[in-house]
Amino acid sequence: MSAATSRAAPGGIKVDLSGKKAKKILAQKWNKKKRPKKTVLEGQEISQLEIKVKRKLDAQSVQTFLDLPISRLTTKGLKDSGFTRPTAIQTQSLLYSLGGQDVLGASKTGSGKTLAFLIPLIEKLYRLKWTKMDGLGALVITPTRELAYQIFEQLRDVGRHHDFSAGLVIGGKDLHFESRRMGECNIVICTPGRLLQHMDENPQFDASTMKMLVLDEADRCLEMGFADQMNAIVNNLPLDRQTLLFSATQTRSIKDLARLSLQNPVFVSVHEHSAKATPDQLQEYYIVCDLAQKMSMLWSFVKNNARKKILVFVQCCKQAKYFTELFRRLRSPTQITALYGTLNQLRRMAIYKEFCEAERGVLIATDIAARGLDFPTVDWVLQLDCPEDWKIYNHRVGRTARNAATGSALLVLMPSEEESMMKQLRAHKFTIVREEVNPHKLLNIQRKIQANLASDTELKETAKRAFQHYIKSIYLMKDKTVFDVFALDVDAFAVSLGLAAAPRIPFLEKHMRIQAAKRRKEKLQETQTEESVDNIPQSKEKDKMRLMDSSEDEDGEDVITMKRKDHAIGNNDSEDDGHDLLPLLGRGSSKVVTKAAAVKKALKKNIQLNQKVKFDDDGGAHEDDPAIQPKASKEGQLYEGNESSEKPGGGIDIEKAKMVLKAEDAFDRKTERARIKEVHKEKKRKEKELxxxxxxxxxxxxGEDQDSEEEDEDVEDEEEEDGKEPNLDWLPDPDEIYGKKKSESSDSEGEEDSSSEDESGSKRKWKPPKKPKTDPSKRARVDWEESSDDEDLEQLHDNEALALQLLGN
Incomplete structure (x- = not known):
């Protein structure tokens, strides 16, 4: 057995090279950072694929993906993902899109439109031998973030064996992280808003090399909501490209197609002539329910289908939030989640994945979940609120019965919506059956809702916002034959949400005020036109009457002659001027008149504008300009009289002008003091009267006498105002008011004094007695002195009586 040898691999790792497996691992590590090169085998395959693409294939001969001109790596990725047979829309669209033609694809929901544009996208870049160094090659635009994420995940599955780099560019994620990597992406899947932001702000993003543009849910991308963004995006894209458009409700508008600069597009519609617009395995129902009963109906439906997977569509985000929080508090028998636009992006992705993986549960969503999203095994699609039109209905019900699975859809309509909406749906081949609500299975949760709102103020505020946003969404709907906000019973709807009374709806109140003002303006215009039309025959009749009167006067048959003839009231010059000013002010005329044009027109008619007229106390008008007013002082009058004679050549004598100004100033001060004095007199007189x-x-x-005396005394007071003492004879007798405080002798002396004063002719001037200010501590001593004085007087009277009795004896 040979001795084992070791060798240092990149990174300082020692690898045993004794076996074939170790050599293979080492080779992979060494070649990991090297740029992959296209082999001769791949070049041969690409040339064969180009030859197959040029051949015209029959759609009926295509049974599997192997029958199509698709690369080996793509076919392997499809097989690993579980796709072996193409659908009808995939077969017919791929025959054109693989050949490089522009395609407009339309088919039913759940028919596989995503693969219909992902396969040609991958194949085009593969045949062009596209690498990371070549930059952006394909661009996929979708209307919602969840749909972009779903396409990105499917692209990863199908293209797992290719070397392309793909990026998901949607809102709610780190913009700087995306900016650093946008230059390395070959395929970008994005939403319109974030793509336009990168085009404007990211210098590393270059779309000049792009070869393919794909619009998924193209009709939504080209609608008014995305119109400005899409126009700006298309203007930044090269014209030499291939364009693919797919949707379940495809647009055929020439205006939209012209915006995208399509070149000989092919319209592929698989189910255009089918008898039903939705999949055959989908069962569609609708019920008629009042707005106030929707909450009870939704709770009953969820409770009776607790073991099923349900997708509920509502009109606005606030409704989805409120229903979710409320049903959790009511302890729903199944899991309740919500998906709407105002959620955080990470939270939205988590909810989407959670509902896709769940076997049962309820997802309350807005229309962001209506387009393109593939929720597996959804049993029921419940549309609690009426869709905007038949297109939205088609996309909503398309979330179930996908990929040959069965499903059911239920639409809830109000009585005011039934006729118009059902007319639309039946006109577009929707076979929908009416069902009746079973009253025995309808649960009333009104008291439970009110109890939860009473204990939680935040939940109550959420209910108020849900109420207001629902009313606003109905008000903003375009089709007023279906959505009539004034036909809603808002009070009953508020009570069904758990509110004691309907909250204020400011935008609706403003709309009603505007409409009332428009109606008043229209009535005013109608009356003005009627009056102008009626004045023409009246004037003709008056002319005839005048002619008859003149003929009768000539014959001499009339006994009574008319001194005053009929005159049209309001036809004088001053009123004509006022009528001419009406169009200048913009009243009664639809044409906008500028201020400059109004002034020119007024000057042509010699209308004096911006005049200020002052009136004196007598009601007479006088000029406000001090230069026009005549001089009031003697010096000024003399100056005006001698001005022309002294200065024949014109000009102003400065010294005389100064003297005149001083004299006028002194006169003005004198008159002003007199005026102020009169004002003070008048004020004092009024105070006295009061x-x-x-x-x-x-x-x-x-008494009348007393009134006359008071008036005389008021006059005397006004005369004595400049330093004289006031006359107080009008005051009442103090003895009558305050009583006699002195002895009879002092009273008699006072009478004699008063009589002597009267005889001498001088007036008696009385001043009210001053009350002595006594200290509380001295009050007891003063009372004792007064009591002692009274005892002395009584004793003196007794002594006098005793003395008189003795004298008598």
Whole structure:
């Protein structure tokens, strides 16, 4: 036995070279980093394939993939993935696409359209001997991320034996990671938005070498939602390319095909003349249900089919989120998951894989799961909300009964949607049967929903958003014959979601206000047109009346002559000017008039714009320009009178102008002070009137004499305002109000004094007595002194009475 030898392999690894197996491993390690070269055998195979492609094959003679001009490596990858016999769409489209022609493929859902464009894509690059150094060779564009991921996985399975590099470029992933590797990708599978972002921002991405463009779900990619993005992408692609378009509802629009610059395209439609638009093994049903009963119906359906795999389609993301959270709280008998657009991309991928691998469960999804996704063994497709049109319906029900498997689909319609939607479906060869809901199996979960919402505020907010977004989605639908937002019972729908009352719908309220304003404007225009039409015969009748009146006057038969004839009210010049201004303001005219055009038109008609007119207290108008106003002071009047005579040559005397300005300024100050004084007088008079009124209400005395005296006193007060003391005769007698506080002797003296004052002619001026401010600590002593004074007076009276009695005796 020969001694074993060892040799260092790349990387410092010692490998035993004693056997054939070790030598084979070592050779693989050494050749790992070397660039693979096309062998002579591969060159011969490529030349044979090109010869086979030029031959015209009959579709009926193709039974397996070996009968097609496909490379050995591709056939091996198909066999390893479990594909041996091509489907009808694969057979007929491959005969043209392998030859390099542009193809528009259309077939039923689940008929194998993905392989129909992946096989020619791989074969084209293989025959061109494409390598990593050659850059981008093929581009596949899909409308959704999940569909792009599904195509990428199938490409990995079918092309596992080829040396091409492929990349998945979709939103939600690391943009910088993709940018660094885009230059090395031969095949790129992407969504329109992320591809356009790389075209704009990534200098390493070069699409000039591309040889094939594929649009999966082409009708969706070319719709208005992706129109701008697709136009920008196509403009950056080379014209020398092959283009393949596939969809279950293929577009035939010449406008769309012209945008893609197709060259002699071949339209391949396998099931165009079939009696049914959906697979034969698919059973389709529909029921009519009110909007408020949909929640109970969905819960009952899920509970009765707990051991089956169900895909539920709803209208918006908020609905999918709310239904999923609610059913989990209600302890659904099966697993509930949701797939919608606002989820994180990693979460979306995880949910997609989880539902594909599950044997049973419920997936509540929006229309992002309606196109192209291959969910294995789906038993039921339940469309809880009506699809937008028959195309969306076709893609939704196509998630079941795929690859010759059986499946069922149920569509839930409201009474307002049934007639128009069923008319569309039957017109496009959908054989759908109506079923009735069994009331015994319908479970009412209203109280349970309300209890869960009452205990969880976040769930309640989710319910509100689901309500608002559903109403908005119905409002935004194009086909108003099917979707009428005003036919919905929003209150009952809110209660079915567990809400006590329907939340506000701001966009709908705004729409209603706009519509009401439009209706008012239309009515106004109609009335204006009617009035303008009616004025023409009225004017003719008036002219006839005038002629009759003149003839009657000439005959002399009229006893009463008309002094005033009928005149059209509102036909004077001022009103005509106002009517001419209406089109300038943009009222009643559909043509937009600019401000400059409006000003020019107004100037042509001598309409004075932007005039400011001031009115005085008497209602007279006067000019606002101080230069036009006449001078008020004497100096100014003299200056105006002598201006023309003194300065025949024109010009202004600065010194005289200064004097005039000073005089005018002094006059203005004087008049302003007088005005302010009058304002103060008026204000004071009003305050006095208000004070008198309040006093009269308190006392209850209102005499005419007193009113006249008060008016005289007010006049005297106004006269004495400049420094004189006010007259207080109008004040009441203080003795009557405050009582007599002095002795009778002092009162009599006061009367004599007052009489003497009256005789002398001077006015009595009274000031109210000031109340003494007493300290609380001194109040007891003051009361004691007052009581002692009263006792002394009583004693004095007793002594006087005793003295008078003694004198009498």
């Amino acid at each position: 004070k008198n009124k309040r006093r009269k209400e308190q006392e209850g005395e209102a």
